[in-house]
Amino acid sequence: MLELTIGIVGATGVVGQTAFDILADDFSGFKVKKLKMYASRSSAGKVFNFRNSKVTIEEINLESLQECDAILFATDAAISQEYIPKLAEKGILCIDKSSAFRSHSAVPLVVPEVNADQLAYEKIAKFPVIASPNCCTIPLVMVLKALDEKFSLIRAIVSTYQSVSGAGKPAVEVLTEETKNFFVNQDLTCGKSDIFPKSIAFNVMPYVAGLLENGDTDEESKIISETRKILANPKLLLAATSVRVPTFVGHGESVTLEFKNKVTAAQVKETLSQFSGISVIDEKSKFEEDDYELFVTPREAHGKDDVFVSRVRKTEVFENGIALWIVSDNLRKGAALNAIQIINFCALNGTILSLKRK
Ligand SMILES: NC(=O)C1=CN([C@@H]2O[C@H](COP(=O)(O)OP(=O)(O)OC[C@H]3O[C@@H](n4cnc5c(N)ncnc54)[C@H](OP(=O)(O)O)[C@@H]3O)[C@@H](O)[C@H]2O)C=CC1
Numbered sequence: 001m002l003e004l005t006i007g008i009v010g011a012t013g014v015v016g017q018t019a020f021d022i023l024a025d026d027f028s029g030f031k032v033k034k035l036k037m038y039a040s041r042s043s044a045g046k047v048f049n050f051r052n053s054k055v056t057i058e059e060i061n062l063e064s065l066q067e068c069d070a071i072l073f074a075t076d077a078a079i080s081q082e083y084i085p086k087l088a089e090k091g092i093l094c095i096d097k098s099s100a101f102r103s104h105s106a107v108p109l110v111v112p113e114v115n116a117d118q119l120a121y122e123k124i125a126k127f128p129v130i131a132s133p134n135c136c137t138i139p140l141v142m143v144l145k146a147l148d149e150k151f152s153l154i155r156a157i158v159s160t161y162q163s164v165s166g167a168g169k170p171a172v173e174v175l176t177e178e179t180k181n182f183f184v185n186q187d188l189t190c191g192k193s194d195i196f197p198k199s200i201a202f203n204v205m206p207y208v209a210g211l212l213e214n215g216d217t218d219e220e221s222k223i224i225s226e227t228r229k230i231l232a233n234p235k236l237l238l239a240a241t242s243v244r245v246p247t248f249v250g251h252g253e254s255v256t257l258e259f260k261n262k263v264t265a266a267q268v269k270e271t272l273s274q275f276s277g278i279s280v281i282d283e284k285s286k287f288e289e290d291d292y293e294l295f296v297t298p299r300e301a302h303g304k305d306d307v308f309v310s311r312v313r314k315t316e317v318f319e320n321g322i323a324l325w326i327v328s329d330n331l332r333k334g335a336a337l338n339a340i341q342i343i344n345f346c347a348l349n350g351t352i353l354s355l356k357r358k
């Protein structure tokens with residue numbers, strides 16, 4: 001089994017900490033020989049217990065990063081842009097969770113269950129960088145890929161219900177603080193007003209990230225362009241409305257689809273349940289836990305690896321129309337898990353070994 005030195009940049013953030021937790025598990029393709037953790041200067045020196053050893057957070061620095069075989073970047077795009085090209089030049093595999101390289105034509109944008117063919121050594125030998133998609137894009141493309149293959153997708157309309165952890169650790173603190181403040185002082189303000197444009201506690205906001213000229217938000221635009229890139233279908237008709245909701249972890253998506261082929265809800269459920277990484281929870285008889293039988297909520301998806309699909313039904317707005325609900329843990333499959341699965345795949349298919357021998 002390949003033994004690797006793995007780096008996490010942004011190790012103190014919500015994605016970095018989730019990656020830290022997941023890396024303590026066993027993988028089929030590699031073992032963590034050594035874990036290196038990086039963050040900003042203010043976190044340097046903090047100590048974490050990883051398996052039987054202690055790992056001290058380092059302030060991000062190129063020299064130390066060069067000792068890694070594979071690095072997971074979970075920081076702002078600007079940090080990825082600064083460090084990744086220098087590390088890639090040295091042949092070090094960089095998996096980027098930020099949006100810095102997602103639209104770059106030489107960088108594969110990968111969800112292993114959907115387009116693992118992009119992880120072949122030849123595809124990344126010159127620039128060993130792989131981008132991990134947006135946390136709403138990942139579950140969406142898994143569902144679309146499964147259904148497109150069988151029923152031929154024409155268009156998709158999606159509305160998201162995104163938890164605050166999608167906006168990072170400070171956003172989790174804002175929801176906590178606003179909620180506490182409401183019960184203690186009947187006041188919804190909090191000290192960090194720059195995270196969300198309006199108060200998020202007891203509210204919903206049809207605004208995730210910045211506004212573009214065409215009226216879409218940045219998040220909506222990413223869902224559309226990333227889905228087209230991953231499915232290799234640049235003309236796919238797709239509309240997205242992204243909404244921030246006052247939940248902590250787990251993003252939901254309400255999706256309406258039109259297909260070329262005739263389709264029933266039962267066929268959709270059957271097709272999705274056979275797709276790796278998707279769990280269909282939509283039938284009372286199938287599941288034991290009471291609150292888990294008919295549909296899955298963000299709280300139930302929290303901490304789980306699967307993308308859950310519920311509420312599958314025909315809709316008459318399109319001739320061959322289907323509506324459904326998707327929910328997944330935005331920090332796991334939506335971020336850290338997907339990135340670590342990419343490393344595992346690159347270990348299994350020989351890409352990392354070829355990079356090390358280069
Ligand atoms: N949250 C999510 O659901 C998803 C996030 N992403 C992307 O993943 C990335 C990380 O997001 P997230 O974990 O949510 O963010 P957080 O705000 O929770 O964490 C940010 C991390 O970056 C570190 N950092 C900040 N400034 C610097 C610096 N100058 N040098 C080095 N490290 C620094 C922070 O360290 P310190 O604690 O020391 O400040 C912290 O570890 C972002 O690009 C985000 O868009 C992608 C998909 C989903």
Ligand SMILES: N[C@@H](CC(=O)OP(=O)(O)O)C(=O)O
Nearest residue numbers: 097098099134135162166167
């Ligand atoms: N923007 C997402 C998180 C995410 O995936 O971001 P990005 O696409 O910038 O990595 C959210 O707030 O829920």
